[in-house]
Amino acid sequence: GGTLGSAAARTGRYFGTAVSASKLSDSVYTGILSREFSMITAENEMKIDATEPSQNQFSYANADRIVNQATSQGARLRGHTLAWHQQQPGWMQGMEGTALRQAMLNHVTQVATHYRGKIYAWDVVNEAFEDGGSGARRNSNLQRTGNDWIEAAFTAARAADPGAKLCYNDYNTDDWTHAKTQAVYRMVQDFKARGVPIDCVGFQSHFNPNSPVPSNYQTTLQNFANLGVDVQITELDIEGSGTAQANNFRTVTSACLAVSRCTGITVWGIRDTDSWRASGTPLLFDGNGQKKAAYTATLEALNGD
Numbered sequence: 151g152g153t154l155g156s157a158a159a160r161t162g163r164y165f166g167t168a169v170s171a172s173k174l175s176d177s178v179y180t181g182i183l184s185r186e187f188s189m190i191t192a193e194n195e196m197k198i199d200a201t202e203p204s205q206n207q208f209s210y211a212n213a214d215r216i217v218n219q220a221t222s223q224g225a226r227l228r229g230h231t232l233a234w235h236q237q238q239p240g241w242m243q244g245m246e247g248t249a250l251r252q253a254m255l256n257h258v259t260q261v262a263t264h265y266r267g268k269i270y271a272w273d274v275v276n277e278a279f280e281d282g283g284s285g286a287r288r289n290s291n292l293q294r295t296g297n298d299w300i301e302a303a304f305t306a307a308r309a310a311d312p313g314a315k316l317c318y319n320d321y322n323t324d325d326w327t328h329a330k331t332q333a334v335y336r337m338v339q340d341f342k343a344r345g346v347p348i349d350c351v352g353f354q355s356h357f358n359p360n361s362p363v364p365s366n367y368q369t370t371l372q373n374f375a376n377l378g379v380d381v382q383i384t385e386l387d388i389e390g391s392g393t394a395q396a397n398n399f400r401t402v403t404s405a406c407l408a409v410s411r412c413t414g415i416t417v418w419g420i421r422d423t424d425s426w427r428a429s430g431t432p433l434l435f436d437g438n439g440q441k442k443a444a445y446t447a448t449l450e451a452l453n454g455d
């Protein structure tokens with residue numbers, strides 16, 4: 151394949167990117183988007199603060215612009231995200247207990263119902279585990295509603311959109327020996343054992359010198375896949391430049407291709423200047439929209455070259 155999407159399709163996979171609705175009027179941006187990418191994640195527009203700015207009043211205009219872009223270019227959509235401790239609207243931030251649990255479940259049900267049949271995979275729950283060595287759940291208002299909040303969210307999402315794959319998504323879960331990785335693994339193992347509906351695990355894969363691509367990355371993907379879930383690389387970016395960065399993108403791409411249940415890769419933005427990182431050059435295209443060495447290495451890896 152001559153593009154990321156067509157090269158990924160060679161092995162039945164997708165290649166996606168995060169998209170910002172505010173950039174859909176930039177023709178350089180949309181030119182690369184429609185040429186290269188077969189999966190789209192809304193960078194912010196499907197989050198809780200965007201879709202339910204006032205309680206029980208839903209707002210889909212910006213998200214729908216991204217849905218329409220996906221339709222027009224024949225790309226699929228990852229839904230991001232139904233339940234998260236961040237980017238909660240003000241009304242939700244102050245809530246606790248039963249009221250919050252009900253509000254969260256209502257949000258999951260309403261948004262998943264709105265997009266029923268249009269989403270390939272939902273990040274149902276995002277970033278629910280603590281960093282560091284504890285392996286504990288992150289202390290958040292959602293966690294304080296009871297340890298079963300995650301499975302309750304998955305059950306509600308399945309009921310609302312039975313055709314979508316339901317994912318748990320997190321970062322710093324790439325190194326197999328990391329306590330956070332082990333904790334997420336045990337949760338997924340427990341969900342599968344008890345029949346809680348979960349289909350996939352998303353590995354955000356935000357890499358930088360302090361958090362490099364671990365040597366056991368492929369092992370991690372394979373071990374999760376062995377639990378009977380798909381795995382997806384959901385928010386890939388890698389700080390760096392030149393050959394070193396290119397080699398890291400090659401390593402990550404090859405790891406996904408080596409795991410049969412790794413169904414696709416999404417990068418978190420198109421050009422370096424589109425990145426959420428204030429500085430740095432972590433993506434596949436430079437600020438002018440030109441292909442970087444990291445692009446070529448990724449394309450070669452997708453093509454098996």
Ligand code: G3I
Nearest residue numbers: 168193194230236237276277321354356385418425426427
């Ligand atoms: O749109 C407003 C703009 O009107 C305002 O003037 C400006 C002033 O700060 O803020 C703009 O909103 C910002 C928004 O991005 C759009 O640019 C928010 O402040 C900012 O917080 C928000 O950041 C997003 C971040 O999630 C929030 O948690 C990033 O774009 C987005 O890339 C990032 O994505 C997350 C994933 O969802 C989960 N995993 C980590 C990843 C990177 O942090």
